[in-house]
Amino acid sequence: MAQFVIHHHHAADDCGVVFSAFRGFDSPLRRTDALASCPCGGHEIWWSVRAEDEAAALGLLPHYVAVRATATRVEHVRIP
Numbered sequence: 001m002a003q004f005v006i007h008h009h010h011a012a013d014d015c016g017v018v019f020s021a022f023r024g025f026d027s028p029l030r031r032t033d034a035l036a037s038c039p040c041g042g043h044e045i046w047w048s049v050r051a052e053d054e055a056a057a058l059g060l061l062p063h064y065v066a067v068r069a070t071a072t073r074v075e076h077v078r079i080p
Contacts, residue, residue, distance in 0.1 A: 001050040003076075004057040008045045008069040015043065021062035029060050048074075 010018050015038055022030050035046040049071075051057035057071035 001052060002073050004049050004051055004054065004071045005074050006047040006049060006057055006061065006069050006071045008061070008065055010043050010068055012041075012043050018045070018065055021064040025062040027060050027062070 008018070029047060029049070037044045047060075049057050049060055051060065051071075054071040054073070058066045058069060061069060
């Protein structure tokens with residue numbers, strides 16, 4: 001399994017819709033912590049996930065959230 005960072009961006013008016021989209025959606029991301037700038041006015045959310053590929057990573061999100069997100073494959077590197 002590869003590691004991905006999922007990045008989602010939405011408008012301030014869509015915060016409620018984004019969080020409500022997870023209700024009734026079966027995902028291991030439900031009821032977990034994510035990094036989000038919503039409380040700070042940025043309206044972006046980031047998740048670090050493991051998945052087979054980009055499509056599988058985005059498949060962890062409800063459709064409304066996934067179509068407004070990108071999944072980037074990442075690896076840990078040591079910074080000298």
